[in-house]
Amino acid sequence: MESKLLPTGHARIESLTMRGIVKRFPGVLAADEIDFDVRSGEIHALLGENGAGKSTLMKMLYGLYHPDEGEILINGKPTAIKSPIDAIQHGIGMIHQHFMLVPSLTVAENIALGMKSSRGFQLDLDVVSQRVLELSDIYNLKVDPRLPIWQLAVGEQQRVEILRALYKGAALLILDEPTAVLTPQEVDGLFRILNQLAADGHGLVFISHKLHEVLEISHRVTVLRDGRRVNTIPTSQATRPKLAEMMVGRPVLLEYEKNAPNPRAERLVLQGVSALSNRGTTGLDAVSLQLRGGEIVGIAGVSGNGQQELAQCITGLREVTIGSVTVDGKDVTNAPPSALHAIGLSYIPEERMIDGVIKEFSVAENYVLQDHGHPKYTTARIFMLFNKIRQACRRAIQLFEIKTPSTETLVKSLSGGNIQKLVLARELARDPGVLIAAQPTRGVDIGATEYIHKQLLEERDKGTAILLISEDLDEIRALSDRIAVMYEGRIVGEVLNENVDIEQLGLLMTGGG
Amino acid sequence: MGLDDIFTASVFASAIRLATPYIFAALGETFAQRSGVLNLGVDGIMLMGAFGGFYAVHLAQEAGVLAEPLGLLLGVLVALIVGGLMGLAMAFVSVTLKAKQGISGIGVYLFGLGLSELLFQQLVGTPKSVAGFPRISFPVLTDIPILGEIFFHHNLLVYVAFALVPISAFVLNRTTFGLMIRAVGQNPEAADAMGVSVARVRYATTTIGGMLAGLAGASLSIALINLFQQNLTAGQGFIAVALVYFGGWRPLTVAAGAMLFSFVNALQLQIKVIGADIPSEFAVMAPYVITIIALVFATKRQEQPTALTKPYERGE
Numbered sequence: 001m002e003s004k005l006l007p008t009g010h011a012r013i014e015s016l017t018m019r020g021i022v023k024r025f026p027g028v029l030a031a032d033e034i035d036f037d038v039r040s041g042e043i044h045a046l047l048g049e050n051g052a053g054k055s056t057l058m059k060m061l062y063g064l065y066h067p068d069e070g071e072i073l074i075n076g077k078p079t080a081i082k083s084p085i086d087a088i089q090h091g092i093g094m095i096h097q098h099f100m101l102v103p104s105l106t107v108a109e110n111i112a113l114g115m116k117s118s119r120g121f122q123l124d125l126d127v128v129s130q131r132v133l134e135l136s137d138i139y140n141l142k143v144d145p146r147l148p149i150w151q152l153a154v155g156e157q158q159r160v161e162i163l164r165a166l167y168k169g170a171a172l173l174i175l176d177e178p179t180a181v182l183t184p185q186e187v188d189g190l191f192r193i194l195n196q197l198a199a200d201g202h203g204l205v206f207i208s209h210k211l212h213e214v215l216e217i218s219h220r221v222t223v224l225r226d227g228r229r230v231n232t233i234p235t236s237q238a239t240r241p242k243l244a245e246m247m248v249g250r251p252v253l254l255e256y257e258k259n260a261p262n263p264r265a266e267r268l269v270l271q272g273v274s275a276l277s278n279r280g281t282t283g284l285d286a287v288s289l290q291l292r293g294g295e296i297v298g299i300a301g302v303s304g305n306g307q308q309e310l311a312q313c314i315t316g317l318r319e320v321t322i323g324s325v326t327v328d329g330k331d332v333t334n335a336p337p338s339a340l341h342a343i344g345l346s347y348i349p350e351e352r353m354i355d356g357v358i359k360e361f362s363v364a365e366n367y368v369l370q371d372h373g374h375p376k377y378t379t380a381r382i383f384m385l386f387n388k389i390r391q392a393c394r395r396a397i398q399l400f401e402i403k404t405p406s407t408e409t410l411v412k413s414l415s416g417g418n419i420q421k422l423v424l425a426r427e428l429a430r431d432p433g434v435l436i437a438a439q440p441t442r443g444v445d446i447g448a449t450e451y452i453h454k455q456l457l458e459e460r461d462k463g464t465a466i467l468l469i470s471e472d473l474d475e476i477r478a479l480s481d482r483i484a485v486m487y488e489g490r491i492v493g494e495v496l497n498e499n500v501d502i503e504q505l506g507l508l509m510t511g512g513g
Numbered sequence: 514m515g516l517d518d519i520f521t522a523s524v525f526a527s528a529i530r531l532a533t534p535y536i537f538a539a540l541g542e543t544f545a546q547r548s549g550v551l552n553l554g555v556d557g558i559m560l561m562g563a564f565g566g567f568y569a570v571h572l573a574q575e576a577g578v579l580a581e582p583l584g585l586l587l588g589v590l591v592a593l594i595v596g597g598l599m600g601l602a603m604a605f606v607s608v609t610l611k612a613k614q615g616i617s618g619i620g621v622y623l624f625g626l627g628l629s630e631l632l633f634q635q636l637v638g639t640p641k642s643v644a645g646f647p648r649i650s651f652p653v654l655t656d657i658p659i660l661g662e663i664f665f666h667h668n669l670l671v672y673v674a675f676a677l678v679p680i681s682a683f684v685l686n687r688t689t690f691g692l693m694i695r696a697v698g699q700n701p702e703a704a705d706a707m708g709v710s711v712a713r714v715r716y717a718t719t720t721i722g723g724m725l726a727g728l729a730g731a732s733l734s735i736a737l738i739n740l741f742q743q744n745l746t747a748g749q750g751f752i753a754v755a756l757v758y759f760g761g762w763r764p765l766t767v768a769a770g771a772m773l774f775s776f777v778n779a780l781q782l783q784i785k786v787i788g789a790d791i792p793s794e795f796a797v798m799a800p801y802v803i804t805i806i807a808l809v810f811a812t813k814r815q816e817q818p819t820a821l822t823k824p825y826e827r828g829e
Contacts, residue, residue, distance in 0.1 A: 064706075064827065085708035100703035102696045104816065113696050114707035117689050 009137050010169040012201050013091050014075050016061075023056055030056040032227045033070070036440045038172060038203040043194060044307055045206045045218035045235070049247055049445040050416060052224040054207050058174045061205075062094045063087040085114075093170025095161045099176040101149045108132060109144040111164045128167075135166055139510075141193065154302075155186035162193065172203040179213055181212030183302050184473065184506035188440050191217050208413035209247070209446070211240045211254075223247055233250070248447050256453060261481045264293035267465035268314070268434045273323035275313050277489075283309035285489040286323065291434065291465040296456065298480030298497070299469040302509050306489035307469045308350060311438045314467070315347045327434055341370055346432035348423055350439045352416075356423045359412035363404050364393040366411050367426050396425040401451065424452060428459065435459060438469040453479060473505065487511045524776075524783045525663045529671065530737060531775035532768075534559070534729040534746075536674040538753035539760070540681045541725025541769045546757055547598075547685060548718040549698040550607055550794075553618025555627020555726045556750025558599045562727025564629040566592035567734035567741040568636060570643045585646055585735060589670075591634040592731035593724045599625065600723015611824035613684045622750070630743045637741070645739035646670055659689040665749055670728075670736040698818030701825040711825045726750065752804065759807050762816040770807070774800050 004012055014036050023031040025391040031053045038044045048054045059065045061072065063081040071078050074090055081087050101110050108129045118124045136142055139158045149157060160177065165173055175194075178188045194217060198204055208214050214221055222232040230246045244252040268291040277283030284306050291297055301307055311442060312318035314325055316337040324333045327343055349355035357366045368374075368389050373381055377389050393407045402421045404414055411419060414446070420440065427435065437456065441449040456479060460466055467511035470476050476483055477497065485496040485508040493508045515657040545552045552558075566588040599621060606617040619705050645702060646668035654665040660736030696704040697714045705711055729750075734741045752774065761769030777800040 083708065084706055088708065094706070096706065098702070100700070102699045102703050105695060106701055110696075111694055112689070113692055113704065114709045115689075121688050121690060123687055123689055123692060181613075199689070382773040 001176060002066065006171055006202060007200050007501050008166055008169065008185055010091060010171055013038075013203055014074075016092075016172055017073040017076075018057070018061065019068045019071050019073065021057065021072075023053075023060060023065060024068050029227050031060070031067070034224070034227075034229045036222055036229070036232075038205055038393045040171070040201050040203050041198050042220065043198050043204045043206055043218045045098070045208060045214040045221040046224065047208060047211075047214050047221055047243060047247060048224035049209060049447075050443060051226075051445075052247070053227040054224055055176060056227075057224070058094065058176065058205065058207060061087070062092060062174060077096055077324045088168050088170070091169055091171035092174070093165025093168060093172070093413060094174040095158065095165060095176065095178055097180060099157050099161055101160060103150040104148060106146055106148050107143055107152075109162065110149060110287040111145075111167055114360050115168070117372050132163060135163055139163075139166065139193065139196065154181050155183070155189060158182070158186075158190065159193075170202070172205070173197065174205045174207070176207045177209070178206070179208065179210065181303065181471075183509050184502060185510060187213070211243050212474075214238075214241065214243065221354060225249060244446060248445075252446055253450055253454075256457060256478060258457060258479075261295055262461070263295045264463055265479075266290050267293045268467065269324075269326045270314070271324045271326075273310075273313055273325060274310050274321050276321060277306075277309060282489050283318075284313060287465075287486075288323075289484065289491065289493055290372065290430055291467055293433070293463040293465050295481040296460050296466040296468050296479050298476035298483045299467065299486055300473060300476050300483055300509060301471070301486035301503060303471050305509075307438070307471075307486055309489070310486070311347070311350065311436050311467075311469055314436055315345065322479070341430070344430070344433035345429035346430060346435045348420075348427055348435070348440050350436040350442070352420055352423055357411045357419060360410060362408045363397070363402075363414070363422060364407040366392040366422060367396060367407075367429075369426065371430070392429075396422075396429060400425040400455075415442040415445070420444050420452060421448060424455060428455065432459075432464055435464050435466045437466060439471065440468070441470075441472070441475060449475075473502070485509055518787050519780065519789075520782055521783070522659045522662045524779045526666065527782065528772065528776040529663065529777040530667060531778050532617055532771045533674045533732045533737065534749055535753050535756060535771035535775060536678065536768050537729035537732060538724045538750055539756040540756045541600075541722035541729070542754055542763055543681065543760075543762055543767050544694065544718040544725075544765055545715075545722035546821055547698045547816075547818055548694045548715050548717050549701065549818050549823060549825070550604070550715050550722075550824045551614045551618065551754075552600070552603050552607075552621070552719060552722055553615060553751070553754060553755050554599070554603055554621025554625065555722075555729075556746050556748060557620075557622035557629075558603075558723050558726035559625070559730035559733075559746045559750045560629040560744070561599055561625045561730065562592035562596040563730030563734040563745050564633055565595035565727065565740050566731030567643060568632070570645075570735050571637065571641065574643055577687045581644070588735045589728065589731055592727040594727075596727015596730070597720050597724040600720040601716070603630075603723065604719035607824065608712050608715045608719070611826070614822045626744060629720075629741075633741060633743065640740055640742045642740040643735060645734075646736040649824055666745070668736045670732045674732065675768075678764050678768040685764065687821055690717075697825075698820055701820050701823075702827075705825070705827060715825075726753075729753070752801075755804055755808060759796050761806065762818065773807075774804060777803055803824075 001248045006012055018036040021031050021034045034057055046054045050420055063086045072081060105116045108125045112123060112125060112128045118127050132145045141163050143156060143159055178190060193205055195280045218235045220232060221235050221238055225247060240254055244254055270287055270289040272288055273284055274286055275284040277318055299307055309318055313320050316335055320333050324331055332340060353359055367477050368377055377385055390407045394422040400421045403418050439454055456466060468479055480497045483497055483500060538559060542555055550655055569591040570584050570588035572697050573579040603621050604614045607614045648666050648668050651665045655661045693714050696712050701711045733745055756767055756770045759770040781799050
């Protein structure tokens with residue numbers, strides 16, 4: 001007979017069932033009679049687009065939201081989960097997508113936060129540290145409890161999150177998009193941990209929108225769409241196209257047919273470009289890069305290794321300290337953004353809500369953010385011709401399949417995918433010679449991603465030079481002709497996409513190889 | 514006139530005394546800011562505490578119903594309560610109603626400034642002095658030359674203020690409550706997810722901050738100056754807020770900043786007293802100028818509460 005206890009000494013959750021869960025937000029039905037269950041020893045993937053209801057459902061399980069209808073049963077017993085404290089007491093732990101850690105506090109302090117101290121009002125960090133070390137032995141999760149969080153790599157921070165949940169007695173772990181910020185090697189490490197946790201009798205919910213990860217790690221998969229459960233199937237019966245179709249509601253292209261590359265003249269050349277980071281340290285270190293018309297060069301790398309600085313140096317938003325940037329043979333080092341627009345450089349910024357649009361402005365106003373002074377939109381370059389602007393915007397809305405009630409709708413009420421399509425429409429409207437696309441599909445649903453990818457490939461075939469900066473290796477692999485890897489502000493390797501080796505790429509991304 | 518005339522023992526002694534209200538107010542503000550609440554109303558709360566404390570002592574002494582130490586302690590109690598209530602009001606506006614903290618703080622300041630003056634005119638009328646906390650003489654210690662005057666001849670509140678410095682550091686760094694304060698000020702989402710009530714912690718710190726600001730005011734009206742008049746604090750509460758930034762949100766350095774500031778202030782007074790050939794306006798400006806310069810060079814530190822002035826809302 002199997003032991004009913006977990007290695008941490010806490011009781012197992014043999015089964016957890018959510019039945020007929022309904023959650024309404026003003027104007028939205030976020031969860032519509034969803035059934036979901038997890039068993040001890042199982043990794044159950046929860047798959048769906050942004051806004052499909054995955055997070056809402058799990059926040060109800062963790063006590064952050066409360067269901068309007070339906071019930072939650074733990075080991076067959078109806079249970080009300082009123083708050084995160086309640087959830088923790090019932091053995092439910094959650095690893096949030098944005099880590100819930102306080103950067104200036106140590107590992108032990110973060111774990112002690114919100115817990116009773118064995119010494120009353122005084123902290124008992126030595127006791128906590130001791131227990132952390134015991135747990136990290138049991139689960140092979142190495143961390144030093146005395147280090148402050150800000151000194152840890154992202155993968156280590158995630159281990160702290162997992163350790164903390166285990167420390168508090170989690171029998172069931174909810175992992176919200178746990179791989180979003182990890183390198184391939186770190187993902188492998190995480191998957192080993194998850195498999196061990198399941199083998200030890202924990203139940204795990206793995207929230208993701210990455211199909212191959214779901215196929216690799218889970219035992220069963222539940223797909224949500226628009227707040228409803230599409231189906232729950234054993235992962236052994238799932239395939240990528242099948243899951244994608246369940247998510248989107250129609251067949252989706254997962255791999256694109258790419259025309260043979262037809263590189264033309266050099267359009268964007270960087271020579272030994274260096275720049276400072278926001279903290280005043282070296283952000284970019286002598287980066288040289290050539291982009292020809294008609295090709296997509298992918299920049300791979302772990303976030304924060306100079307990708308943002310690279311994009312900003314090219315687009316005139318960060319000072320180049322040494323080196324030069326040339327577009328079509330013209331030196332544009334430290335040229336202002338307006339001059340760069342004028343010679344045909346377009347930019348899809350990483351932070352679309354901050355750098356891409358003004359969210360309190362209407363769709364039409366955002367559409368002409370750069371070109372509002374263009375003769376075709378103004379009289380005497382002073383008075384804006386709103387009829388013409390709206391006309392042009394309506395054409396773009398149609399062409400780029402942007403879902404918006406009207407040209408006067410405020411951008412903040414659109415979905416992420418539609419906002420990104422609007423940015424793309426604006427940037428492509430000027431027929432750019434060079435396009436810098438930073439994280440063009442982050443937080444964008446599969447349908448819109450597919451559309452944006454197709455647009456980028458079309459631009460490439462038209463002869464535009466495209467620099468694709470992305471942390472999503474799948475995206476880089478799917479679109480790029482060449483791939484350059486950035487690490488600590490330098491380009492540490494460049495390969496042709498057709499003979500790329502994922503392992504090798506992963507090593508380069510972490511400074512090895 | 515030489516340096517001997519300026520750097521006398523009495524200058525050092527008065528620097529220590531002058532630091533008292535700054536230390537109380539700035540320590541209280543440190544608690545509030547570490548949890549993410551910027552209370553700009555400290556000066557107004559100080560004024561209310563100063564008036565409340567003064568008025569209680571004044572009544573007790575006029576009526577003669579309470580023996581001297583009891584009357585003074587009543588004054589302290591009233592100042593703590595009045596300050597705590599105003600801190601509570603600030604917490605309600607900025608935590609529950611999620612108002613912009615910069616604006617609501619100024620509101621609290623103006624409210625305290627106006628109300629303390631109104632109450633003073635209605636209830637007291639003309640400036641009157643009270644018998645404040647007497648200086649304490651320690652056996653032997655007070656008689657040590659120079660050191661005795663500098664360190665061992667102050668009133669009770671001066672010692673309480675300095676004792677609060679290590680106590681505050683201990684509370685912030687070594688207790689579960691302090692851990693919650695630091696977490697709430699740095700990453701309220703994380704604290705919330707760990708079952709810490711962000712609102713409750715911020716209410717507590719802002720109320721403690723108010724109580725200490727009230728005590729800071731009382732230290733002026735019933736221990737150092739021993740009277741109340743319109744705008745008695747003359748902006749000391751704002752200096753206290755600046756001192757928190759200057760000290761990098763750490764009680765020990767905040768208190769060190771208060772000492773530096775009050776030392777320059779004491780020097781300035783001394784220069785006026787001995788009639789040095791410097792326009793006295795420059796001397797009066799000096800502490801403020803030095804504070805501004807120090808603030809410009811105070812760099813960002815790890816302790817800076819990143820959620821400072823940001824109301825917390827649980828959401829997506």
